[in-house]
Amino acid sequence: MKYAVVIERAGANYSAYVPDLPGCAATGDDVEEVEKNIKEAIQFHIEGMNEDGITAPVPSTMCEYIEA
Numbered sequence: 001m002k003y004a005v006v007i008e009r010a011g012a013n014y015s016a017y018v019p020d021l022p023g024c025a026a027t028g029d030d031v032e033e034v035e036k037n038i039k040e041a042i043q044f045h046i047e048g049m050n051e052d053g054i055t056a057p058v059p060s061t062m063c064e065y066i067e068a
Helices: 031-051
Strands: 006-010 013-017 025-028
Touching: 006 031, 013 031, 025 031
Parallel strands: none
Antiparallel strands: 006 013, 013 025
């Protein structure tokens, strides 16, 4: 499954979170690192849900850039 990920600059580093997986977040020194870390965090989060007998939600968040 593909989940939408929001990446934000957080001072001297970057942070990322997954709207469809509350509590799933990661940080990194740069975009490349935070992307690697959030991928691992998603896998870990879903593994934990499965161990607890919870089915991972189907991705439903949509992303779009809007010119303003």
